Amino acid sequence: MAPDVDLAAVPPGPGPSGLEALRARAPWAFRWEAGLALIVVIIGIIGTAASPEFLTSNNLFNLGLSNGEIAIMALPMTLIIISGEIDLSVSSTLGMASCLLGFLWARGWPMIAIFVVIALVGLAAGALNGLLVTRVGLPSLAVTIGTLTLYAGVAEILLGPNTVSNFPAAYTNLGVNAVPGTGGAITYSTLIFAVLAVIFGVVLHATPVGRSIFAMGASPEAALYAGIRVKRIKTLLFMVSGLVCSFAGVLYTFRLSTAVANNGVGLELDVVAIVLVGGISIFGGQGSIPGVVLGVLAFAGIQNALLLTNFNQEASGVVAGGLLLLSVFGRNAASYASRLRARVPALRRRTEGPAAGQAAAGSQP
């Protein structure tokens, strides 16, 4: 239904048409993001009511600290999933960068040189994903399960059972201190996330490249015939993901002051969960960066609420996994409803007008 329908033209009626009138008048209220914003507000209200600590700058700081890296990694993941692919290797790219940082630092490299190497390795890791997906034509699921194992393996080769933790305070302070002038509420990772979110949002929603990403996710063939460089853009997206995730690894290392081979193991679940909670369709072609930002807030809020209870933190996968499933089910809700109507005759009679019945009859040979 077109959004500019005059409300008076909609015949007054019970239930459904009232809802449709509202849908016509305020389509934004029916968007995933609107529901999510509501949930975030509810979490905020409940959290504040339950604990006076919830909205303090101290707690916000901790929220940013514990979710900064996964929030940052969710941004390139958003673009990749919208383009119709997936990158499960994000967590081991983070781990590989972390170990590389520790490995080179322990060998006395200057920090700037290490950053350059990490950037190059991150780009190369992403390029390997991208080339295998686009040029060899392999499914990104299989490729990134392979590189998930490979990059985690490289991390193990680099550090083995060792830990590197003698990083200079000037750097580790970046991981644990607040940005000056923010009242102690904003971590550096939060700031980086905010800046990147704006950049990714502008690229995705306001540039031709962004439109192309939606197009190739909705229909790769149509995008190709429309002259979009599908392979090139997808390869670039994987490279961006590699780069961003390896610097998330640097942040992660400085926050914990420790480089160790199992850094980041399992974070891919949190990243995928945030992106799908944010309303990105797992089938590609749909979603928005503001949705993902709300997804980050919802995810962080729920994790934080659990932290204030006695829930075993090691079992937080239950929550992330549950959120992941709920959000995919939520997106499918409309299609479940229509399948239910098709199955149950009583419902079908009520919703299908005579015109719909004729159309269905006419389509039968």
Place this chain on the structure above:
Amino acid sequence: MTPTLLRREPPETPAEASSRRLTERVFRIRETGIVVVLALFVAVTAGVQHRFLSDSNIQFVLVNTTIYALLALGETMVVISRNVDLSVGSVLGMSAYLSANLFGEHPGIPIPLVFLVGLGIGAGWGIVNGLVVAGGRVPSLVVTLASLYIIRGVDILIVGGGMVTANTLPGGFTGIPKATVAGIPDLAIAVAVVIAAGAYYLRSYRSGRELYAIGSNPEAARLAGIPIGKRVLFAFAVSGAIAGVAGVLWAAQYGTVDSTAGTSYELTVITAVVVGGVAIFGGSGSVVGAALGALLLSTINSALYVLGISDFWIQAIFGFMLLLAITIDRIISVKLTEALRLRSNHGGT
């Protein structure tokens, strides 16, 4: 490979027959390939270090293979239907803990009953996975990525900081992996029988062939009247049940079980399956190939140990092998499609 669904087929044209022969030949090459790689690998390693072919090391490798080969059997059924089950490691972990814990809670409990409990736990999770995938129309990647962590999380909540230690387990239970017949572990023989049964089912039963049909082309399978939901649910249930049994075996083999048992096994299992020639796109591959893949991986693992190479290399090697295997398969299938097109052009004109 197109599975045969109809009992009565139209007689083949010569062109069709020759293309069928070509397809079969190529896929047979794939399995022979693993055997050749395996043989080369064993020969080279044994040449460097004779200990590698000692009875005890062979037994060690075979017993180590059994758990992965079993998991690979279930995973193969799921992957053939164009799905993936990432939750096998977590299911294994939960089953290992809960079943081993039974011995402490109910001393004298019969061992077969413990295996049944493990099977039940696994089948339960498998059915949940299958119902959500088939009924919810959600991609299996997302579902099982979620259940991988949900099941592990539930396991952590159950286990807490506890663990089962070997001294609470009866000798008859921990002795299962050690029993041998003529130098071959009983367990390896039992698993070989199970794999043979699985291979026979997938090759010769209608519902087994239908899994291939679903994986080759879901839309065509639906139009052919195949109950996709039911078959996919069954594949997940089998994969879960097998992971449950594998968990009990894991407990018998390692004795000490905490909440980390079986962590990241799913990566090794998927690597074994794919290295064994099961197409990750679904629709082709065999259980025997997947079991050979598992044997190859545990042989490599053992060889590194025998050669004194740090086992920190193992994960990178497996990851590399997975990427290599899918790349080779892709190249073969592209070449095959080209060859088939050339042939059918010949036959047509």
